[in-house]
Amino acid sequence: MPLESTIEPTPGQFYMVQTGSTLDPLLKRPFSYFRKTPETIQFLYAVKGKGTVQMKALKPGVEIQIIGPLGKGYPNPTRGHTPLLIAGGIGVASLFPLAERLRGKACFIYGAQCRNDLIFLDQMEGLGCELLTCTDDCSVGRGGKVTDILSSLLDSSKSGPYVLYSCGPKPMLSAVAEIAASRNMKGFASLEENMACGFGACMGCAVKTTRGYKRVCKEGPVFPIREIVW
Amino acid sequence: MDLSVNIGTLTLKNPVMTASGTFGYGEEYAEFLDLNLLGGIVAKGISRKPMEGNPAPRICETPCGMMNAIGLQNVGLKHFLAKKLPYLRQYDTKLIVNILGNSIPEYVKLAQALDQAGVDGIELNVSCPNVKRGGISFGTDRRSLAKLVSAVKVSVTSSVVITKLSPNVSSIPDFAKIAEDAGSDAISLINTIPALSIDTETWRPKLANVTGGLSGPAIKPIALRMVWEASRAVKIPVIGIGGILNTSDAVEFLLAGASAVQVGTGNFLNPHTTTEIIGGLSAYMERKNLRTIRDIIGKFQVP
Numbered sequence: 001m002p003l004e005s006t007i008e009p010t011p012g013q014f015y016m017v018q019t020g021s022t023l024d025p026l027l028k029r030p031f032s033y034f035r036k037t038p039e040t041i042q043f044l045y046a047v048k049g050k051g052t053v054q055m056k057a058l059k060p061g062v063e064i065q066i067i068g069p070l071g072k073g074y075p076n077p078t079r080g081h082t083p084l085l086i087a088g089g090i091g092v093a094s095l096f097p098l099a100e101r102l103r104g105k106a107c108f109i110y111g112a113q114c115r116n117d118l119i120f121l122d123q124m125e126g127l128g129c130e131l132l133t134c135t136d137d138c139s140v141g142r143g144g145k146v147t148d149i150l151s152s153l154l155d156s157s158k159s160g161p162y163v164l165y166s167c168g169p170k171p172m173l174s175a176v177a178e179i180a181a182s183r184n185m186k187g188f189a190s191l192e193e194n195m196a197c198g199f200g201a202c203m204g205c206a207v208k209t210t211r212g213y214k215r216v217c218k219e220g221p222v223f224p225i226r227e228i229v230w
Numbered sequence: 231m232d233l234s235v236n237i238g239t240l241t242l243k244n245p246v247m248t249a250s251g252t253f254g255y256g257e258e259y260a261e262f263l264d265l266n267l268l269g270g271i272v273a274k275g276i277s278r279k280p281m282e283g284n285p286a287p288r289i290c291e292t293p294c295g296m297m298n299a300i301g302l303q304n305v306g307l308k309h310f311l312a313k314k315l316p317y318l319r320q321y322d323t324k325l326i327v328n329i330l331g332n333s334i335p336e337y338v339k340l341a342q343a344l345d346q347a348g349v350d351g352i353e354l355n356v357s358c359p360n361v362k363r364g365g366i367s368f369g370t371d372r373r374s375l376a377k378l379v380s381a382v383k384v385s386v387t388s389s390v391v392i393t394k395l396s397p398n399v400s401s402i403p404d405f406a407k408i409a410e411d412a413g414s415d416a417i418s419l420i421n422t423i424p425a426l427s428i429d430t431e432t433w434r435p436k437l438a439n440v441t442g443g444l445s446g447p448a449i450k451p452i453a454l455r456m457v458w459e460a461s462r463a464v465k466i467p468v469i470g471i472g473g474i475l476n477t478s479d480a481v482e483f484l485l486a487g488a489s490a491v492q493v494g495t496g497n498f499l500n501p502h503t504t505t506e507i508i509g510g511l512s513a514y515m516e517r518k519n520l521r522t523i524r525d526i527i528g529k530f531q532v533p
Binding site: 023024025026027028065067193194195196197199200201202203204205206207208212213218 | 251252253254257258259261262282283285286287288289290291293294295296298300303446447475495497498499500501
């Protein structure tokens with residue numbers, strides 16, 4: 001969509017997007033910042049519920065309200081650490097701009113249920129990072145989970161130490177967190193939670209952390225992965 | 231054009247306030263709008279000790295509405311007085327603080343501390359559906375409500391006391407009258423309506439708390455009916471709350487008898503909702519050739 005805003009988003013930040021013009025859905029929906037050109041902002045989304053169905057039906061030229069960029073994005077990798085990005089399914093939307101920034105310096109593990117769900121694969125291949133893919137049904141890449149690839153990479157690799165950046169379904173993130181904890185690794189996870197406002201007022205998106213409840217929209221969506229209480 | 235309204239001894243520059251729990255302590259909204267424009271800010275509910283709130287998920291959306299079970303997460307009285315109050319005090323708007331407790335002495339202590347700190351008003355939360363003790367148990371029991379309101383009223387010197395009524399009672403006029411008789415300077419209504427939403431894939435509730443409070447335009451007609459009933463039952467000012475998203479919604483509540491309104495869920499969908507309504511009310515007055523907005527309060531004409 002075209003954009004007048006000049007505020008530069010950081011990978012991992014998000015926007016609240018109005019999906020239609022009626023009162024149902026009532027609330028804006030959070031979408032990760034995916035790509036930006038000087039005049040447009042792009043979101044990558046899966047059509048899942050009422051909001052995204054409406055969004056898909058929006059005609060070019062229709063005016064909608066968006067708020068953003070919001071929240072805290074992915075911090076830069078610390079010196080001497082290789083960034084290792086782990087995306088599950090549509091979680092790729094949030095990690096893509098980070099990979100685009102890091103390019104050859106990063107290693108990217110990307111998994112989904114099947115070939116059709118590994119969206120944007122061609123563009124990912126063009127980025128120049130080391131790309132490892134997997135699907136649950138073995139249709140592309142290795143069979144199995146991103147965490148299987150992660151574990152074997154960590155077992156074999158001599159190019160560490162790594163810092164992890166992950167985004168995907170909650171079970172995947174908690175499995176990554178477990179690996180990070182057992183190997184005493186640094187890492188970050190981008191979380192998703194139902195949100196009403198997106199800018200810190202409703203307290204609806206709070207998640208439990210080792211430092212108490214934190215708002216996904218304000219203190220997150222990117223958290224140090226080992227701070228989350230899963 | 232005169233947009234000012236009176237809530238007890240308080241004069242608000244316009245009838246548009248924010249509803250407790252939807253505006254935090256103002257900070258998040260200052261990025262979007264000039265808080266000085268508001269008739270009043272109702273700060274998020276404060277308890278004596280900080281409360282951490284309920285587990286996630288805390289909110290879900292329902293047709294034309296949303297459900298929440300935040301669980302009154304708040305910073306507690308001490309932190310509020312030290313950090314949030316000075317922040318809110320920078321603004322030229324009336325400050326009302328919503329309070330909640332598990333016992334009458336707890337409400338009284340909170341009210342006294344805030345009264346001494348000079349807040350303009352205290353809103354008694356006796357209607358939160360999402361915590362186990364306190365809250366709604368005061369709002370749905372006639373004797374407890376009467377006792378609570380009078381205990382708070384005699385313990386404060388200058389703050390206006392507003393009782394926020396629960397919609398979860400058999401008779402709104404009765405409870406409005408109880409609050410008035412016990413000395414409440416005003417009443418505000420409605421709080422959210424206890425509700426349930428089920429995930430048909432997992433067969434589990436959509437909220438970790440199982441039930442939550444329904445808000446948004448879905449409840450507006452119910453709120454409007456209750457505000458109308460309450461305003462006919464009492465002489466004290468009534469503050470209308472429930473699904474207000476735009477000027478015409480606010481006007482409806484004023485016509486039904488509300489002296490002011492609070493915008494809640496509307497702030498979430500559009501952080502500018504309050505200021506857009508304030509602008510819209512001026513335009514409405516001009517169009518209707520009104521000198522003061524007070525001229526429409528309760529002017530609802532029943533055929």
